[in-house]
Amino acid sequence: MRTIYWDKSTEQVKTIDQRALPGRVEWITLKTGEEVAAAIQNMIIRGAPAIGVAGAYGMVLAAYQCKVMTSTMIVAKVLETGKIIQAARPTAVNLKWAIDRMGKVVLSNTSSTKELHNLLLAEAEKIAEEDIQTNLKIAKHGIEIIEDGDVIIHHCNTGSLATVEGGTALGVIKEAWKQGKRLKVLVDETRPLFQGSRLTAWELQQEGIPYEIITDSAAGFFLERKLATKVMFGADRVAANGDVANKIGSYMLALAAHANQIPVYSVFPYTSVDASCGMGSDIEIEFRAASELLDVKVNGNDIAPEGAKAINPAFDITPNHLITAWITDEGIIYPPFKMSDRINLGEE
Amino acid sequence: MRTIYWDKSTEQVKTIDQRALPGRVEWITLKTGEEVAAAIQNMIIRGAPAIGVAGAYGMVLAAYQCKVMTSTMIVAKVLETGKIIQAARPTAVNLKWAIDRMGKVVLSNTSSTKELHNLLLAEAEKIAEEDIQTNLKIAKHGIEIIEDGDVIIHHCNTGSLATVEGGTALGVIKEAWKQGKRLKVLVDETRPLFQGSRLTAWELQQEGIPYEIITDSAAGFFLERKLATKVMFGADRVAANGDVANKIGSYMLALAAHANQIPVYSVFPYTSVDASCGMGSDIEIEFRAASELLDVKVNGNDIAPEGAKAINPAFDITPNHLITAWITDEGIIYPPFKMSDRINLGEE
Numbered sequence: 001m002r003t004i005y006w007d008k009s010t011e012q013v014k015t016i017d018q019r020a021l022p023g024r025v026e027w028i029t030l031k032t033g034e035e036v037a038a039a040i041q042n043m044i045i046r047g048a049p050a051i052g053v054a055g056a057y058g059m060v061l062a063a064y065q066c067k068v069m070t071s072t073m074i075v076a077k078v079l080e081t082g083k084i085i086q087a088a089r090p091t092a093v094n095l096k097w098a099i100d101r102m103g104k105v106v107l108s109n110t111s112s113t114k115e116l117h118n119l120l121l122a123e124a125e126k127i128a129e130e131d132i133q134t135n136l137k138i139a140k141h142g143i144e145i146i147e148d149g150d151v152i153i154h155h156c157n158t159g160s161l162a163t164v165e166g167g168t169a170l171g172v173i174k175e176a177w178k179q180g181k182r183l184k185v186l187v188d189e190t191r192p193l194f195q196g197s198r199l200t201a202w203e204l205q206q207e208g209i210p211y212e213i214i215t216d217s218a219a220g221f222f223l224e225r226k227l228a229t230k231v232m233f234g235a236d237r238v239a240a241n242g243d244v245a246n247k248i249g250s251y252m253l254a255l256a257a258h259a260n261q262i263p264v265y266s267v268f269p270y271t272s273v274d275a276s277c278g279m280g281s282d283i284e285i286e287f288r289a290a291s292e293l294l295d296v297k298v299n300g301n302d303i304a305p306e307g308a309k310a311i312n313p314a315f316d317i318t319p320n321h322l323i324t325a326w327i328t329d330e331g332i333i334y335p336p337f338k339m340s341d342r343i344n345l346g347e348e
Numbered sequence: 349m350r351t352i353y354w355d356k357s358t359e360q361v362k363t364i365d366q367r368a369l370p371g372r373v374e375w376i377t378l379k380t381g382e383e384v385a386a387a388i389q390n391m392i393i394r395g396a397p398a399i400g401v402a403g404a405y406g407m408v409l410a411a412y413q414c415k416v417m418t419s420t421m422i423v424a425k426v427l428e429t430g431k432i433i434q435a436a437r438p439t440a441v442n443l444k445w446a447i448d449r450m451g452k453v454v455l456s457n458t459s460s461t462k463e464l465h466n467l468l469l470a471e472a473e474k475i476a477e478e479d480i481q482t483n484l485k486i487a488k489h490g491i492e493i494i495e496d497g498d499v500i501i502h503h504c505n506t507g508s509l510a511t512v513e514g515g516t517a518l519g520v521i522k523e524a525w526k527q528g529k530r531l532k533v534l535v536d537e538t539r540p541l542f543q544g545s546r547l548t549a550w551e552l553q554q555e556g557i558p559y560e561i562i563t564d565s566a567a568g569f570f571l572e573r574k575l576a577t578k579v580m581f582g583a584d585r586v587a588a589n590g591d592v593a594n595k596i597g598s599y600m601l602a603l604a605a606h607a608n609q610i611p612v613y614s615v616f617p618y619t620s621v622d623a624s625c626g627m628g629s630d631i632e633i634e635f636r637a638a639s640e641l642l643d644v645k646v647n648g649n650d651i652a653p654e655g656a657k658a659i660n661p662a663f664d665i666t667p668n669h670l671i672t673a674w675i676t677d678e679g680i681i682y683p684p685f686k687m688s689d690r691i692n693l694g695e696e
Contacts, residue, residue, distance in 0.1 A: 019647065019649070020649065021649075022649075022650060022652065022653035022654075022656075023649050023650055186659075189539070189641075189651065189652075190565075191537070191539065191563040191564065191565055192563050192646075193646065194644075194646055194651040194652075197642075197651045197652040197656065197658075198646075198649070198650075198651055198652065198653075201652050201653055201656050202653045205653050205655070205656070211657065212657045212658055212659045213638075213641065213642070213652055213656055213657065213658040213659075214641075214658065214659055214660075215539040215540050215564070215596065215597070215641060215660075216539065216563070216564055216565040217538075217539055217564040217565065217596055217597025217600055217601075218596050218597070218659075218660070218661055218664070219600065220597075220599040220600040220603065220664055221596060221599065221633075221661050221664040224599065224664070224665070248563065248565055248566050248569060249563070249565025249566070249568075251568040251569065251572065251604070252565055252567065252568040252600050252601075252603070252604050253565075253600075255568065255600070255603050255604055255607055256599070256600050256603055259603055285569075290561075293537075293561065293562075293563060294545075294561070295646065295647060296542075296644060296645065296646050297644065297645045298540075298541065298542055298546075298643065298644050299367065299643060301367070301368065301369075301370075301371050301546070302370065302371055302546075303537065303542040303545045303546055304370065304537075304542075304545040304546065304549050304561055305370035305546075305549055305550045305553050306370075307553070308370075308545065308549050308553070308561055309559065309560045309561065310545075310560055310561035310562065311534075311560045311561075311562055311566075312562075312563075312566070313566055313569050316566070316568055316569040316572070317572070
């Protein structure tokens, strides 16, 4: 299932509105770079690899918006749009990475508007296609660690909805299932926006993979009783020392797994490693609106009193010593996550 | 605020329906022992001390239902009702403790129906009054550990709604605030039924105590950044070795606090210690309906696909080594939580 693409006939971007899931599969059209920025900000599109690709397409849209401008004006507009999109969400490095890559293309000294359009679209399509191929590689490497009978606690959504197609951690799980490994997923719901219960459970249900939803806070119970054998989640940004920034709750989950000798795998495209961040504390953590947490009803009742205050960090940092291994398109990488050991994996 | 009482004029039990909070304060009437059992099962009444008192009143109701019976029949009916009520929720020991205590009264060899009614009602009123006094003692001891400027992560609800009046952990916090200590509470929402955001935030708002709601999975973030200085929660049953069974999520919260050298206090009436449980793993953990977790809407959408499966343990065990101290009506008790050290506290 491809969840975001460039529609050639309309020269627009089509993507699934993730807010409407699991109730409805709604495709929406994004017509401008600003609409892409808003879609990323509002979580219509989410997941580190997916927002990277969306950002690239957003810059293509910015260029296409400028049909009557000079190429100098287009360059300025595209770069400016890139900045707006990047500001939509600060934590995932893939967004910055994709926008930087598109920025290099836009500065490629072409004077033809048509050619600039083509170059930008080709680069965005390449980023999207690379994401699909990267996920296939991640799955190929990742299935090595999946054992028959595994019960995997999975945090947030790392499937087709978090990427262009296939997914990272969920891609590994799906591939293992396809190859006949018996497994079950304990889907933690992932507050505040329930990306686990809304999105991951939906993807697993479509594949017929056995799963049960748990609250985020119940993971420790299952880990302590050895009712789970592995923990898997994605990454929004990985520091040079191996610390992983990921959806809020990853840290407590990893702590609980570690305390009970259950392995923890962070699964991501190698491009999520940000060598400019020495350690996790260098990574900016996004705080999102309190309403995201509070606009929930249980049995028809509000979950908090009128006027309630809330504070809503969207990510946390799992320190490297809690991570058993990275699962990446470049292979499975074990601690110590030293830069020098990784040069042969293509990092400078 | 007293949240449960015996209404003399109607000879019935009045209590707040906790399911309707924070939207509405609805008092409901319980007329029979069976209605009390159902109210406990359905979480109309919850909180270990509160359900103990409710159970005692339920046995009084059972006796009052039997106005035309012989006292032998009343004894049988009351004991049978006690069993039904106790089966409503297996984990909190206070329920068993209160029902055993009422059971002794019912077997007190009185042959007069009227006298049996009076004895049972007197005992239930005594249990309720003792709970209020116990909470005052807990607060008196507990405020010793509260420091000016504390930011306390609090799990579930341990206030007036969880007891007859006053509360355990929340009672300590309220008393410290009354005495002028500046503090803030990070209220974790406490999935699945949001007792933190629905009930604790409501109680704090009424007292004017500063608070912010966080998701359960965000606690680790605040602890790691030293944005919280203490963790406090109640207890549903405490094993002889000091392990604490409490609302699901307590374990992961304590792990995250411990990993960041933040103290963890479990606050409870000393009657929550069950000497017959050697360790936490001896305590039965209640599993509740999947619907409790799934019947939630975010932005008007279901949080899980139709037909989704979920598994919902209601409690977990926090091992003794993660608990900095017990705060009880008998005083603050530090590790090792050895039985022999506690004999002078009234335990045999």
